[in-house]
Amino acid sequence: MSGYDLVDVEVTHEPAGDLLDSLSEDGTEEDHLRSIQAVRLQAGQPDSELRSLKELDENSVKLLEHQVDAAYRALFEMDGKALLADEVGLGKTIEVGMILKEMHFRETDDSVLILTPAQLAKQWQAELREKFGLDFICNYDDEFEDFDAHDYVIASIDTAKSERHRRTVLDRDWDVLVLDEAHYVKNEETDRYDLIDRLSYDYAFFLTATPIQNELTDLYNVVSLLRPGLFGTRDVFHHYFVNGSQETLVNRDELQDRLNRVMIRNRREDTDIDFTDRTIDTRTFDPTPKERELYQAVSDYVKGAYGQDQGQKLVLMLLQKEVVSSPVALKRTIEKRLYEQSELTHADELETILDLIDEIDTVTKQERLLDIVEEARDNVEMGRVIVFTQFRATQQRILDRLVSEGYTVHAFHGGHSSSEKERIVEDFEEEGGILVSTDAMSEGRNLQFCNMLVNLDLPWNPMRVEQRIGRIHRIGQKRDVFIFNMALKDTIEEYVLERLYHKIDLFQQSVGELSSILSRLEESGTSFEDEIFERLMNANSEVDLENDFDAMAVDLQEQRELANKLEEFNSAVFEGFDLGEGDA
Structure with a gap:
């Protein structure tokens, strides 16, 4: 970030706006590059309309007003570098589809790289093809060769950062980068962050419904990848915008102004979408006596086996889930366990469970x-x-x-x-x-x-x-x-x-609320499922189990309240700073 290092600058007596404005003045080279990119986007189309929309099939995609507005702003008000931060369920993928369609119409998309979580790559491919007529190769397709063999690529970010592909991805100059679930790169110490930081591209569109998950640094890291220098150095950012405990914002108007240059956030309540109830x-249901006997036998076995070898947690947890799903699901796992471990200490118990399964009609x-x-x-x-x-x-x-x-x-x-x-x-x-x-x-x-x-x-x-x-x-x-x-x-x-x-x-x-609740729980290194299993194993009676689960419910309620406070904090960042006059 040449030109933005302010570590040695005395900042305590200078207004935030004046100092941060000087950051932009030093960024003449970047500003010039952005101007060139903006001209490319508007070449031959000086009115900056979304002219490609008329080519879309109304039967394939219904465009909503907030989506069209977001696509327009990302392209023409933010010069093709934007953080799309709509709340969950408002169609950020559609917004990117419109953006890519328009860039294709204007011939500014010679090479496009879309990076997503692995499980979403094929969904992206299908939606862009079906709704926008844009054909991308996916790294899971048989036809995929490598990142330098195709011009329109959708891939999991973990594939792109892998030892096999990383060099090829980084050696190429991409016209457009799309990063889905951008909060996955909030940590600057990860390989994912490093990959995005080193990528070469002209235009970029990041998507996330949760730009802030735990603290304002998350937002700083994501935005700094997209628009380096917008917030200055990390030290300057924290000095001007966050108090010591990171619970209160300062200089809110200045933060809002800078965010408005790069981020678009629509909320459900601000759209005209009427979600159904x-x-x-x-x-x-009461299980049959045979089902109840089977459940008790499995629970006794799981508790005994776990007490002897906690390394078996995953398979024991699986048995506890299968017994309430169906006897046939449980039977397959029990038979496999007996076959693979013929000298198993609890073999007699497993044989008894198999007999009980066979008795259920x-x-x-x-x-x-x-x-x-x-x-x-x-x-x-x-x-x-x-x-x-x-x-x-x-x-x-x-x-x-x-x-x-x-x-x-x-x-x-x-x-x-x-x-x-x-x-x-x-x-x-x-x-x-x-x-x-x-x-x-x-x-x-x-x-x-x-x-x-x-x-x-x-x-x-x-x-x-x-x-x-x-x-x-x-x-x-x-x-x-x-x-x-x-x-x-x-x-x-x-x-x-x-x-x-x-x-x-x-x-x-x-x-979004669930994600906030669960991510706070899992910061301790314990997953939600682990917590349930541990309480099940450690309860000495049904009364203990009820009390343990009541206590867990209280813990979750507290996490939910923390999540609500976080949402209030996010609102202060994203939705206008209407929290009184002056700064804290």
Whole structure:
């Protein structure tokens, strides 16, 4: 950041605006470069209209006013370098699609690199092709050779930073860089940050719904990658904009002015989008005596095995989840465990569990699912219902049962190819019926044509539950959404539902709120699922377990309050600084 190093400058007696204005005056070379880039964008189109929009198919994409405004501002008011920071669910991908379409129209996109989290790369590829007619190669495609072999590339950021590809990515001068989930590069000590810092590009568009996750430094790091020098050095930034405890902003007007040069943030309440209501229906069922006996046997085995070898945590946690999903899912894991470890200390217990599984002739959840989908057949368009389960074995058993009852069914899981997944979704939309899916569907799919979802078994991480719900409860959904949660009474599943999720109303939180709550919990190095499992293992009685989960609910409520305070802090940064006159 040549020309911006102010470490040796005395700053205590000079107004923030005057000093920071001097930063821009020193950046003449960068300003000149930005002017050249702006001329490229406007070449032949001096009126700076989004002329490519007329080429879009209205049946493929419906553009909303805030999205069009964001694309225009990013291109022509921010000279092609912008942080798109809309709240979750407002269509930042659509905004980038419009930007790229316009740049293609103006022939300023000879090479484009889009970096995303791995699980979102194919979604980006599909949306840009289907909605904007833009063809990109994805690093997961068979045809992908390397980053220097294609001009329009979508790749996971971790692939780009890998030892195999990093040099090729950095050796190329890119016209356009798009970085999704930009908060992943908030830490300047990571390889991801270093990659973006070293990349060569003319235009850049970063996307994140959470520019600040824990402290204002997050925002500084992300913005400094996009627009170096905008905030000066880190020391100057902290001196002028943050008090010692990082809880109170100072010089807010100046910070707002500088953010307005690079960041666009739309909030749900500021748009004209009318999101439909979400209704949650949790149904708990008494297990049969045989199911209860099986659950107790598995829980006793898991607790005993964990007490002897805590390194088994993942497989033991899996058993505890499978036993409330279906006997057939549990059976496969038990058989595999016996086969792979023939001298296992607890072999007799595992054999007993297998015998108990074989004695079960009625699977309660499976039978009660029929009641729910029967309601849907009578009351929902084309009887469409999405049923989620975490396990392939459970999925197959449900499919077989539904087929035997005469239902039209569709299966979706991670083993399908990209083209197969597309066809399955199309068949579900056209034919109706029941789509039974694993969590391979929980991200990256838009299924607004369906408005009813069943969680047959429940992930212990509420973010994964929200990702499932987000497939149908999003922009474009015209009807109210109905979510059914199924749980067996007196099991870990019921505790998670009743004593955690419902107690602090997690089902009504936004993805952004959930992310804030969970990220604060996981800063301690403990995941949400680990915390649940540890409480289950350490409880000496049912009363202890209830008390432990009540305590966890209190902890989560406190995290939620912290998240709310963080949102108030974000509001101070992003939405106008209407917090009184003068600075703290």
